[in-house]
Amino acid sequence: MPGRIDTFRIPTRIQFGRGVALTLADPLRQVGAKKVLVVTDPGVVKAGLVGPLTEKLREAGIAYEIYDEVVPDPGVAEVQRAYERAKAVGADAFVAVGGGSSIDTAKMAAVLLSNGGTVLDYIGIDKVPKMAAPVIAIPTTAGTGAELTINSVIADPGQHKKLVIISPNATALFALEDPELTVGLPPFLTAITGMDTLVHAIESFTSKNSYRMTELLALEAIRDAAWALPRAVKDGKDIDAREAMMRAVVTASLAFSNTRLGNVHAMALPLGGWCHVAHGTAVAVLLPHVMDFNRSAAPDRYAAVAEALGATKDAKAAVEHVFRLNETIGIPMHLGPLGVDEGAIPNMAKDAMLSGNILVNPRTTTQPDIEALYKAAI
Numbered sequence: 001m002p003g004r005i006d007t008f009r010i011p012t013r014i015q016f017g018r019g020v021a022l023t024l025a026d027p028l029r030q031v032g033a034k035k036v037l038v039v040t041d042p043g044v045v046k047a048g049l050v051g052p053l054t055e056k057l058r059e060a061g062i063a064y065e066i067y068d069e070v071v072p073d074p075g076v077a078e079v080q081r082a083y084e085r086a087k088a089v090g091a092d093a094f095v096a097v098g099g100g101s102s103i104d105t106a107k108m109a110a111v112l113l114s115n116g117g118t119v120l121d122y123i124g125i126d127k128v129p130k131m132a133a134p135v136i137a138i139p140t141t142a143g144t145g146a147e148l149t150i151n152s153v154i155a156d157p158g159q160h161k162k163l164v165i166i167s168p169n170a171t172a173l174f175a176l177e178d179p180e181l182t183v184g185l186p187p188f189l190t191a192i193t194g195m196d197t198l199v200h201a202i203e204s205f206t207s208k209n210s211y212r213m214t215e216l217l218a219l220e221a222i223r224d225a226a227w228a229l230p231r232a233v234k235d236g237k238d239i240d241a242r243e244a245m246m247r248a249v250v251t252a253s254l255a256f257s258n259t260r261l262g263n264v265h266a267m268a269l270p271l272g273g274w275c276h277v278a279h280g281t282a283v284a285v286l287l288p289h290v291m292d293f294n295r296s297a298a299p300d301r302y303a304a305v306a307e308a309l310g311a312t313k314d315a316k317a318a319v320e321h322v323f324r325l326n327e328t329i330g331i332p333m334h335l336g337p338l339g340v341d342e343g344a345i346p347n348m349a350k351d352a353m354l355s356g357n358i359l360v361n362p363r364t365t366t367q368p369d370i371e372a373l374y375k376a377a378i
């Protein structure tokens with residue numbers, strides 16, 4: 001009988017470095033793209049991030065159209081619209097420029113282009129039969145890691161649900177990780193997207209599924225984010241901090257793609273579905289509460305997290321450090337002022353318990369535990 005077997009997979013080709021976004025024509029040539037749909041949102045266009053990229057496409061003689069109608073928390077209908085546009089213009093590849101919303105929209109539109117149907121046909125694990133059309137993902141935040149992960153999150157507003165699609169066929173083919181594209185990101189967005197990365201690293205490291213290879217990556221992400229996030233929030237032009245945050249996205253994403261996450265993410269999706277709290281804000285506020293709940297089940301793990309954060313090597317110190325970090329970078333202390341009220345707890349707790357992330361959380365968790373954690377965070 002074989003013992004435990006750990007599988008490490010990362011279908012996306014990663015290119016990392018200052019200015020790498022400007023090489024986007026190379027991967028498009030490699031896949032033989034004839035017509036490209038650039039998927040982005042109006043804010044990213046206004047910030048001047050799309051112009052230099054489309055100029056490179058023109059220089060390379062690659063035909064393109066711009067689709068700049070991505071909305072935050074895209075739903076099934078929005079993905080359908082992006083897909084229809086791709087079909088209408090005859091696109092055979094996508095360039096996604098933006099945060100997790102643009103990248104997930106492009107990933108799922110690319111799934112529809114090669115598989116047909118609607119997003120609802122592919123919910124769950126390994127339900128996408130054919131590889132998505134090529135997506136070159138260029139993140140402008142650091143970040144959700146959407147450019148690297150096999151997960152996409154699409155809203156189903158009718159059911160107050162966030163739908164999760166997990167498939168190696170629903171990924172970006174290339175991720176161009178360019179820290180220079182993040183220097184203009186405002187402080188609060190820097191803070192919440194950066195905290196998402198830190199949560200990915202901490203939840204992966206403490207997950208029941210973690211193993212040596214994912215642990216090394218997660219710890220390195222925690223170390224990078226611990227020093228770089230406050231600096232990137234304080235001074236967006238601090239390119240060394242921006243680069244370290246982008247590196248943290250890569251290492252954290254490689255880790256959590258292979259372990260899954262924990263209670264923070266199980267609880268964050270229903271907060272988005274029922275109360276429209278932005279993902280980064282939700283995970284940042286929840287993190288220290290969940291760590292405090294978990295630390296008795298894995299004190300050595302959380303002591304290692306504390307050390308990587310730069311605190312005393314002690315599980316409680318890790319929790320205190322994260323509370324202070326949130327305060328330093330301007331994350332709200334509680335969810336109540338963001339419009340979350342306790343009446344939503346029963347529905348949210350029920351949905352959270354359905355998440356596979358609950359099963360790999362280091363401490364066994366019941367629905368009353370989740371309810372108490374929501375209450376503490378509100």
Ligand SMILES: [Fe+2]
Nearest residue numbers: 144196200283
């Ligand atoms: Fe996340």
